[in-house]
Amino acid sequence: MPINAFNRLYMGSAAILTYHMVVDRDTYAEALNPIRRSMVTLERFEEQIRFLSRRFTVISMDELGEAVKADGAERYAVVTFDDGYRSTINNALPVLRKHKVPAALYLTTSFIDEKRLWWLEAHDLIRKETGISARGSDFPCSAGNTEQMEETLKGIIMFGSASRENQEAVISALKDAGARPSAEAITWDDARLLSGERLVSIGAHTHRHLILSGLSESEARADVSHSKRRLEEELGKPIRHFAYPFGGAAHAGKREFSIAAEGFETAVTMRRAGVHAEHLFQMHALPRYPVMQRDTPLLLGARLSGLEAFIKHRGRRVVI
Numbered sequence: 001m002p003i004n005a006f007n008r009l010y011m012g013s014a015a016i017l018t019y020h021m022v023v024d025r026d027t028y029a030e031a032l033n034p035i036r037r038s039m040v041t042l043e044r045f046e047e048q049i050r051f052l053s054r055r056f057t058v059i060s061m062d063e064l065g066e067a068v069k070a071d072g073a074e075r076y077a078v079v080t081f082d083d084g085y086r087s088t089i090n091n092a093l094p095v096l097r098k099h100k101v102p103a104a105l106y107l108t109t110s111f112i113d114e115k116r117l118w119w120l121e122a123h124d125l126i127r128k129e130t131g132i133s134a135r136g137s138d139f140p141c142s143a144g145n146t147e148q149m150e151e152t153l154k155g156i157i158m159f160g161s162a163s164r165e166n167q168e169a170v171i172s173a174l175k176d177a178g179a180r181p182s183a184e185a186i187t188w189d190d191a192r193l194l195s196g197e198r199l200v201s202i203g204a205h206t207h208r209h210l211i212l213s214g215l216s217e218s219e220a221r222a223d224v225s226h227s228k229r230r231l232e233e234e235l236g237k238p239i240r241h242f243a244y245p246f247g248g249a250a251h252a253g254k255r256e257f258s259i260a261a262e263g264f265e266t267a268v269t270m271r272r273a274g275v276h277a278e279h280l281f282q283m284h285a286l287p288r289y290p291v292m293q294r295d296t297p298l299l300l301g302a303r304l305s306g307l308e309a310f311i312k313h314r315g316r317r318v319v320i
Ligand SMILES: [Zn+2]
Pocket: 082, 083, 205, 209, 244, 245, 246
């Protein structure tokens, strides 16, 4: 199949990209997975944004529906950031401004309300070789064994994301173990500053960042709607876009899509694929590509061509 026809079929009209933290080289080098996997260095970020702004028309989430509907020869990209980190303000925003690239920021409101970015607190604690236990589950730390430290960190994150009770137990265990508030945590003043940026649109990412599929329907709905309400109260504008925490098939499915549809115009998952015309009827199950440190412009271009998604999804264009 000629590459142009292939691109047209599998890349789709648009690619939505996911970032978390944009950090300096030392922070990246010292970080443990899975946190490190959600970081890119400032240098790499600027390379990627420069590449995107040259190769694609970078648009906002508000413009996505119209762009996909037009289905012309143009290819679009949407840049998104999840969770709400200080590094987005300090490092990413100046680059976005320089290249005039719009971005959606999906904020987790309990991180702001309670000033507890608990998984980064756990990360920093484990790097100092301290383990915790919560609700009878032990998360020991083996000094010097990076692989095991990373396993422990992953265990804490998944345990603390399973229920409100687990999360509260993790937060209090971290406190007892001497964890300090993360420097990456943002305040409502920061959120207002971001919200006032012309290039930035703020979306919701739930209140507690729990795995929605594991909650009862009423708990899931309450966590989603509470984040929308808090953002609207604090920022004084309607919040129209949403991102599912984790966003894989195991974390958000049909039930979560219909909950998001009650309060938002769009909702993004972490299913890796391009956005196609068929998504106009699936605006609450939009796919996204994670962007990583290894993504040089060349690799990023190859991934966004749709080839990876074609292989992974065995030729299916729309993955629900
Ligand atoms: Zn998240």
